[in-house]
Amino acid sequence: MRILLVASAFNSLTQRVHAELRDRRHRVDVHLAGDDGALRTAVRDHAPELVIAPMLTTALPRDVWSAVTCLVVHPGPPGDRGPSALDWALHEGATRWGVTVLQADEVMDAGPVWASASCLLPPAAKSDLYRGEVSDAALDAVLRAVRRFASGTFTPRPQSGPDWRAADHTRPYLRQGLRRIDWERDTTDTVVRKLRAADSRPGVLDDLLGGEWYLHGGHPERTLRGRPGEPLATRAGALCRATADGAVWIPELRRRRPPGGPATVKLPAVTALGDSLPRLPELPAPLMPAADDPVWSDxxxxxxxxxxxxxxxxxxxxxxxxxxxxxxxxxxxxxxxxxxxxxxxxxxxxxxxxxxxxxxxxxxxxxxxxxxxxxxxxxxxxxxxxxxxxxxxxxxxxxxxxxxxxxxxxxxxxxxxxxxxxxxxxxxxxxxxxxxxxxxxxxxxxxxxxxxxxxxxxxxxxxxxxxxxxxxxxxxxxxxxFEAEAARLARLTAASPTVHGRIAAKxxxxxxxxxxxxxxxxxxxxxxxxxxxxxxxxxxxxxxxxxxxxxxxxxxxxx
CATH class of the missing domain: 3.90.226.10 (2-enoyl-CoA Hydratase; Chain A, domain 1)
Structure with a gap:
């Protein structure tokens, strides 16, 4: 089948969908969204049988989705709508989520559903989950939607009417005012949850050492204590800040873009702060911590x-x-x-x-x-x-x-x-x-x-x-x-009677x-x-x- 992928960026999910569809012998082309005129030209030139949008931040034009079936991957379960779906899920502490493949329509995220898949949300940052559990669910849903489209017999289910059981749950863009950390009141777990929900974009905007910074990434620190919000220590380029009941390690910072200025760059926290960072102790983590030691280390x-x-x-x-x-x-x-x-x-x-x-x-x-x-x-x-x-x-x-x-x-x-x-x-x-x-x-x-x-x-x-x-x-x-399975297979390899012969041969x-x-x-x-x-x-x-x-x-x- 001739498939055109339309995406706002050739990100990890778009790359995975591209590679997996090629594996199944579909002819796949990619067009980066942003210019509706260029998109119309791409659709005309490639003449796709199906358009798939694995990652899209803008709506497809009506004349495109009315001329060819366009399937949009939404990183939320059926009934969930809005531009910050996964962010909201992590911000609110969800442990289970899903992905929906729906047909482009007049209203964003409201078209009929071709396929959906559920997934768990273990404790991890948004970008990690997006490349992991969410990506697995998205691929499962995309491949089922493609098979259903190719069959020519499937009718997608509308997101309204008597047969639709999920409530309409449209949520707005998750703005910085809701993401902001209250260092005096927020516990370590709350701070980590907010940071993980904003990783790796947009980050959490915060005041730090006289400047405005986006904080990226967060790992709990259970031993250090200090005045809430106060920088306490550094480790391997990361900065430790006190919370209401503990502390958190922040690996990266990005300076807020000044009005009319160039885009800023996300950097290791210590590198980003440079001379503005006060003298703090560098606290390296042990290379071999005890198995039950929660110490953070990269x-x-x-x-x-x-x-x-x-x-x-x-x-x-x-x-x-x-x-x-x-x-x-x-x-x-x-x-x-x-x-x-x-x-x-x-x-x-x-x-x-x-x-x-x-x-x-x-x-x-x-x-x-x-x-x-x-x-x-x-x-x-x-x-x-x-x-x-x-x-x-x-x-x-x-x-x-x-x-x-x-x-x-x-x-x-x-x-x-x-x-x-x-x-x-x-x-x-x-x-x-x-x-x-x-x-x-x-x-x-x-x-x-x-x-x-x-x-x-x-x-x-x-x-x-x-x-x-x-x-x-x-x-x-x-x-x-994966970690446990790789360790298990490594043990089997080490126990093999041929292992020493393999070492000698290499x-x-x-x-x-x-x-x-x-x-x-x-x-x-x-x-x-x-x-x-x-x-x-x-x-x-x-x-x-x-x-x-x-x-x-x-x-x-x-x-």
Missing amino acids: IRYAEDGPVGLLRFSFPGGAMSTAHCRRLLDAYRYALTRPTTVLVLGGGRDFFSNGIHLNVIEAADDPAAESWANINAVDDLAEAVLTTTDRLVVAALGGNAAAGGVMLALAADEVWCRRGVVLNPHYRLMGLHGSEYWTYSLPRKVGAEQARRLTERALPVSAAAALRTGLVDRVLPCGPQQ KAAREADERIRPLADHRAAELAVMHAQFFDPRAPYHALRAAFVRKTPAPAAPA
């Missing part, structure tokens, strides 16, 4: 018999120079432990998206910071590639892109959850890429498939990644179960590959191209990066 290590578990979770999957160096230190520590299998990752959200474009954009010298960042990622990838005394598994519970995919490929095996979307390319950012991809990607999928993946620059579903050899195992579980293979072409040669060749792209102010990378981090229209990517 990197932690644990052991389960012969299995080491090195988990990390960085906001948005972006890995700054500091992130990479701290993770490399943790990895080196893990290598000193007596384990047979080391699992890298395993969390429920992003594995990694490579270098931290926001930190780079905000740096005094973006080219120099780009160079430091890519070398820090390369150091980490090299450590993984040269680990020959145990098996290393990259466990992807969430999406990965660019250098994050290539970091995963440095491991001996790549396991991912079935809902994961991979973008194994750099071209849309105008970069050649590094992380030893010229060695690891062809080794994994073959030279021709490596060329197609990097040049076509399309999202890849977990199923397609398994077929091409990009990943070795797909775990058919939900986001909340050591021999690495030594043979090194004789053919040293890893240092791959790195030098990759970085020679990257250096030119970083330090040439006319290189497309700089304009593409600025557009990406500031959410402005991007110039055309290099051919």
Whole structure:
């Protein structure tokens, strides 16, 4: 079937729907909404049998939805309407939610229903849930709606009339006045809930140290106390602030945009505050906390018999120079432990998206910071590639892109959850890429498939990644179960009678590959191209990066 995806952004859900529909041999094109005239032209040129809008912030024009069936994905259960559906659910503490695929009509979110699916909302941030449980429910509903449309026999159910049992529940945009934190009265749990409901957009607007900032992300702190609203400490770039009964860690801040000024950039809290941050204690978390210790940390290590578990979770999957160096230190520590299998990752959200474009954009010298960042990622990838005394598994519970995919490929095996979307390319950012991809990607999928993946620059579903050899195992579980399931499979791998033979074989293979072409040669060749792209102010990378981090229209990517 010819399907046109119309979306306000080619976001994670749009990418997943795109990849999954292609897997099912539909012909899929994408059009970014915003200009109704351009949309009419796209519909005329592509002549789709069906239009699907996985993520839409504006209404489709009447002449489009009256000419071709247009299905809109609404991140709420049947009967729920309004532009802040998931935000409201988390703001009010909902534990169960849903997704509805409805037909575009005169009234937003009020058209007849083609399919719906329910999902749980475990304690997590909005963006994490959107890429996890909500994405799973949305895909289930979209695929059923497509099958029903293709059958030609299904009649969608109207959201009104005697057969409709759900009450009309239209809610307005969730404005900052309702999101605002009352530091004197709000408990830690309330503050965390408000922060999670605003992650990663729009954030919670707040007054902090004489400025207006959007707060992004929140993790409870159960030990520290102080005057409500007072900054107490820092940890790994995050800021701890006192609440009415405890405290909360805030990983990222974004300065409020001044009237008429440029869009501002979300940054690690300590980096964003800069010199305005008073002298505060830096309180690092233990790398190996006790199993029942609720301490928040973005990197932690644990052991389960012969299995080491090195988990990390960085906001948005972006890995700054500091992130990479701290993770490399943790990895080196893990290598000193007596384990047979080391699992890298395993969390429920992003594995990694490579270098931290926001930190780079905000740096005094973006080219120099780009160079430091890519070398820090390369150091980490090299450590993984040269680990020959145990098996290393990259466990992807969430999406990965660019250098994050290539970091995963440095491991001996790549396991991912079935809902994961991979973008194994750099071209849309105008970069050649590094992380030893010229060695690891062809080794994994073959030279021709490596060329197609990097040049076509399309999202890849977990199923397609398994077929091409990009990943070795797909775990058919939900986001909340992935960590435990990956650990279980790692234990089975470590207990296998063949594991020591596999370790010996991989050591021999690495030594043979090194004789053919040293890893240092791959790195030098990759970085020679990257250096030119970083330090040439006319290189497309700089304009593409600025557009990406500031959410402005991007110039055309290099051919």
